[in-house]
Amino acid sequence: MRPLNTLIAAASVELRVRVREALEASLHAEVPKIAASGRLALQMLEHGSIDVIVTESNLPDMTDHELLDELDVRGFKT
Numbered sequence: 001m002r003p004l005n006t007l008i009a010a011a012s013v014e015l016r017v018r019v020r021e022a023l024e025a026s027l028h029a030e031v032p033k034i035a036a037s038g039r040l041a042l043q044m045l046e047h048g049s050i051d052v053i054v055t056e057s058n059l060p061d062m063t064d065h066e067l068l069d070e071l072d073v074r075g076f077k078t
Helices: 013-025 038-045 064-073
Strands: 004-009 029-035 052-055
Touching: 004 013, 004 038, 013 029, 029 038, 038 052, 038 064, 052 064
Parallel strands: 004 029, 004 052
Antiparallel strands: none
């Protein structure tokens, strides 16, 4: 089975690093994209294949609910 392409969306650099390390250590995930905001995460989704998004609940520009709503609007499964 191939590793899941994962996008991490988190404001904290430390959180992004720790989550990436944990996911890649599992050997079940690769993290080709990391975003510091919800809007940046949405832009990254349009350029490349992402299987999973890991996000913190309060990004600097939107809440997790707003991000999920926008993903629904764009046709992504949530």
